[in-house]
Amino acid sequence: MKPFIIGIGRAGCRIANLLLTKGYNGILADTEKSDLLFFPYRYKILLGEKILDGNGTGGDIDIGREVLELEKYNIIDRIDSIKDSMDCIFVISAMGGGTGGAVDILIDELKKSYMEPIYYAGVLPSVEDPSEILANFSDNLKRIAPMSHGFLPIDNDHIKGKMRLRGWYNHINSKISRYLLDLFKVGDYRSRDELGENVLGTTDVINTFKGISSIGIGLHEVKDEGFGFFRHTSSEDKPEIVIALTEKAVSNTLISVDISETRKALVVVYGPRKYLDFLGSIPARLWVEKNIGGVEVRGGDIPWSEKKDLEVMVLLSAIKKNDRLKYLYQLGKIQKNRDEYIDKITKLYDKLKNMESKFIEIEEDFKEIYEDLKKIEEPREESS
Numbered sequence: 001m002k003p004f005i006i007g008i009g010r011a012g013c014r015i016a017n018l019l020l021t022k023g024y025n026g027i028l029a030d031t032e033k034s035d036l037l038f039f040p041y042r043y044k045i046l047l048g049e050k051i052l053d054g055n056g057t058g059g060d061i062d063i064g065r066e067v068l069e070l071e072k073y074n075i076i077d078r079i080d081s082i083k084d085s086m087d088c089i090f091v092i093s094a095m096g097g098g099t100g101g102a103v104d105i106l107i108d109e110l111k112k113s114y115m116e117p118i119y120y121a122g123v124l125p126s127v128e129d130p131s132e133i134l135a136n137f138s139d140n141l142k143r144i145a146p147m148s149h150g151f152l153p154i155d156n157d158h159i160k161g162k163m164r165l166r167g168w169y170n171h172i173n174s175k176i177s178r179y180l181l182d183l184f185k186v187g188d189y190r191s192r193d194e195l196g197e198n199v200l201g202t203t204d205v206i207n208t209f210k211g212i213s214s215i216g217i218g219l220h221e222v223k224d225e226g227f228g229f230f231r232h233t234s235s236e237d238k239p240e241i242v243i244a245l246t247e248k249a250v251s252n253t254l255i256s257v258d259i260s261e262t263r264k265a266l267v268v269v270y271g272p273r274k275y276l277d278f279l280g281s282i283p284a285r286l287w288v289e290k291n292i293g294g295v296e297v298r299g300g301d302i303p304w305s306e307k308k309d310l311e312v313m314v315l316l317s318a319i320k321k322n323d324r325l326k327y328l329y330q331l332g333k334i335q336k337n338r339d340e341y342i343d344k345i346t347k348l349y350d351k352l353k354n355m356e357s358k359f360i361e362i363e364e365d366f367k368e369i370y371e372d373l374k375k376i377e378e379p380r381e382e383s384s
């Protein structure tokens with residue numbers, strides 16, 4: 001499929017940039033000038049320059065919303081000036097960022113301006129993030145999640161595993177872009193060589209990608225025995241390899257997903273043609289059909305010369321409920337309440353301090369008056 005990619009804010013632009021360098025069309029937009037300068041990509045927009053002078057919102061979602069309201073038509077004009085044919089619009093941002101968290105304003109406008117489906121990949125806050133990012137996320141989730149045609153939550157914590165967040169962003173971003181590139185490959189065939197046994201088209205993605213969704217990948221490194229690898233490993237049945245990879249894909253998603261809560265899915269087997277001819281995608285599809293909560297499963301295979309290994313990608317869609325989203329939402333709410341209480345207590349404390357100094361002042365005034373009073377001599381009675 002041909003997406004038009006829009007990166008908003010730091011995280012959104014960094015991830016989008018990796019896709020744009022692969023030849024996709026799109027724009028990068030941010031309120032922070034120094035972050036935008038970092039990208040050599042041509043189509044960039046500095047948002048809210050008049051208000052922020054290129055300094056970012058510093059996590060302030062109210063300013064972010066003001067800027068997006070002000071700039072949404074500029075962004076649409078810019079899209080119109082550079083877009084060619086596209087199958088969908090793919091927006092990426094961090095849901096806890098001051099700029100990226102205001103993205104629902106833009107998505108709403110995109111929906112009014114274009115017929116194509118609008119998908120949204122939203123970076124979730126990490127438990128390592130500052131509390132205001134978590135609080136922003138909880139404020140934004142209910143506004144953003146239902147806004148797009150398909151919502152792809154990206155759980156940094158799940159992707160990084162045991163690593164620390166700082167210093168690991170590049171690794172996380174390249175993993176996200178790898179997953180998205182696999183998805184975009186569906187229906188975007190450059191030659192007949194890329195047509196598999198069961199050919200999938202863009203409409204298969206569009207018909208599957210609805211509501212809360214996730215992408216997972218299972219990879220099987222093909223040792224350099226090449227063709228002979230599958231022929232000689234009689235102990236490893238071919239459908240079993242594909243099924244094992246499908247299971248791996250389902251547990252290796254961008255957010256942890258309970259497959260039984262999933263109503264729709266798309267399964268794709270990628271790899272060099274010589275392996276795909278043997279394997280096919282049918283066992284993968286059957287496995288997913290058996291395990292998801294719904295019945296709508298599409299499947300196919302794509303011979304892809306760029307890939308040396310055999311790979312299964314799943315798009316799990318129309319997810320009914322997700323524990324991780326719920327957890328982070330509640331965590332953000334608690335943070336927000338905690339911050340509000342800390343604020344209230346600080347104000348009360350300041351008031352008490354103020355009262356205390358007033359008391360000291362009054363006490364001193366009293367002392368002064370008392371001393372003065374003492375100095376006044378009692379009038380003596382006149383003796384007659």
Ligand SMILES: Nc1nc2c(ncn2[C@@H]2O[C@H](COP(=O)(O)OP(=O)(O)OP(=O)(O)O)[C@@H](O)[C@H]2O)c(=O)[nH]1
Nearest residue numbers: 009010011014057058059094097098099100125169
């Ligand atoms: N995956 C990923 N997450 C990131 C990256 N940079 C920041 N984040 C996360 O994104 C959130 C912060 O959002 P940013 O994108 O920095 O904020 P913004 O949209 O630029 O908004 P401002 O507050 O105006 O700067 C936090 O949850 C970070 O952990 C990145 O390169 N990759």
Ligand SMILES: [Mg+2]
Nearest residue numbers: 009010032056
């Ligand atoms: Mg920023």
